[in-house]
Amino acid sequence: GAVVSQHPSRVICKSGTSVKIECRSLDFQATTMFWYRQFPKKSLMLMATSNEGSKATYEQGVEKDKFLINHASLTLSTLTVTSAHPEDSSFYICSALPTSGRLNEQFFGPGTRLTVL
Amino acid sequence: QKEVEQDPGPLSVPEGAIVSLNCTYSNSAFQYFMWYRQYSRKGPELLMYTYSSGNKEDGRFTAQVDKSSKYISLFIRDSQPSDSATYLCAMSAGSNYQLIWGAGTKLIIKP
Numbered sequence: 001g002a003v004v005s006q007h008p009s010r011v012i013c014k015s016g017t018s019v020k021i022e023c024r025s026l027d028f029q030a031t032t033m034f035w036y037r038q039f040p041k042k043s044l045m046l047m048a049t050s051n052e053g054s055k056a057t058y059e060q061g062v063e064k065d066k067f068l069i070n071h072a073s074l075t076l077s078t079l080t081v082t083s084a085h086p087e088d089s090s091f092y093i094c095s096a097l098p099t100s101g102r103l104n105e106q107f108f109g110p111g112t113r114l115t116v117l
Numbered sequence: 118q119k120e121v122e123q124d125p126g127p128l129s130v131p132e133g134a135i136v137s138l139n140c141t142y143s144n145s146a147f148q149y150f151m152w153y154r155q156y157s158r159k160g161p162e163l164l165m166y167t168y169s170s171g172n173k174e175d176g177r178f179t180a181q182v183d184k185s186s187k188y189i190s191l192f193i194r195d196s197q198p199s200d201s202a203t204y205l206c207a208m209s210a211g212s213n214y215q216l217i218w219g220a221g222t223k224l225i226i227k228p
Contacts, residue, residue, distance in 0.1 A: 004160075032214060041125075043205060043218045044161070093160050097214055103168075104149045104209040104216060108160035 003027055004096050006109035013084055014117055020080045021112045023094030029074035030096035034106065035067070038091045050077045074099065084116045120144050123206055123219030131227050136193040140206035140219045143187065147208040147217070150182050152191045155203045155221065164204075165191065196226045 003026040013019050023033060031052050036044040048069050050056045056069035068080040081088055091113050095106040123140045130136055138152075148169055153161035165180035167173050167189075173180045179192040189208075193200055203223050207216040
């Protein structure tokens with residue numbers, strides 16, 4: 001149980017294009033999902049907290065107009081990187097917090113590696 | 118000073134050894150403590166979840182929390198090459214569900 005999927009697992013795009021990453025909780029409902037960014041050999045950096053049916057809460061320094069987050073259902077959140085540039089290249093990971101479960105227990109997706117040329 | 122301190126390593130030990138991984142923290146409000154394992158280019162996988170102080174054992178893994186010292190540990194017995202990964206500690210006060218992460222320790226188990 002508690003499986004989270006991400007799609008795509010890897011994407012390469014040209015500078016200036018937009019990329020959408022999907023995060024799905026496959027066998028549980030998640031009112032809250034999180035989006036992280038991870039640089040090589042570094043820990044996870046929280047970008048935003050996504051709550052179903054409401055606007056996402058972004059961490060300081062994260063541009064909400066560049067990283068659009070939509071959490072339209074209890075099993076799906078999407079992150080769209082708009083007008084991507086090479087500096088946006090990174091490993092993006094989502095996590096989901098089960099609606100019913102242990103407090104603060106997040107389950108993670110496998111990650112999406114974005115490369116912007 | 119970071120809220121959570123974790124030695125990034127790498128920590129290299131021979132197969133079969135007992136591994137000790139540690140994190141210290143400064144926020145006395147933390148009550149939920151977790152250890153995640155992350156293989157290269159994969160998402161983190163929850164290994165241990167502990168609330169408040171005490172020990173918790175699951176197979177070859179033991180998690181310890183000492184709130185008086187603000188110190189948590191993860192022990193791995195009979196370490197295997199497949200245990201080679203980065204181990205991240207994470208903790209929370211429980212008020213807003215966000216986790217505060219350690220830097221992660223890279224562990225290498227040599228056959």
